[in-house]
Amino acid sequence: MTEQTEATEAAAPVEMPAEKEIDFQGRKLWVRLPRPEALLVWKRTLAKLQNLDTGDWNGEQVMAALERTRKIIDSLLVHEIDKDWLDDEMLASRLGLIETAQIINLTVEAYQADDNREARRAAKKAPAKKATRKKAAR
Secondary structure, eight states, X not given: OOHHHHHHHHHSOOOOOSOEEEXXXXXXXXXXXXXXXHHHHHHHHHHHHHTOOTTTOOHHXXXXXXXXXXXXXXXXXOOHHHHHXXXXXXXXXXXXXXXXXXHHHHHHHHHHHHHHHHHHHHHHHSOOXXXXXXXXXX
16 A cells, blocks of 8 residues: 555545434434534524523424424434334423433434544554654754
8 A cells, every 4th residue: 555545544534324323211212413504503592492581582483493403303313213202202291302402412422432433443554653763963
């Protein structure tokens, strides 16, 4: 292998698995990596809900924000049965929006751990550079 080929391989983007399994509330959920746009909308919507001034928002606006957050969570869940389970848990008041936020956090953490592991593997495969000492000029 040439030096250029090795450098190209080391700089190649790490392939992420399409789906990962996380443990949430004692249930195994299969999730997808959230798109950066979804995370941005999630962050903005939660900030609005947390700073909610009830005098400024009507019920329709609150429901729209809650629906948006749930759409983002549903976009991560691979299986429809898990979405139905989440519906049932929310309707039974066993889970609220704050608890469901953990799905996003756990998903991001699962993919970050995988990304870090792949980066470490790539670093190990890269050829080690020999340390050279320069002689001090006299």
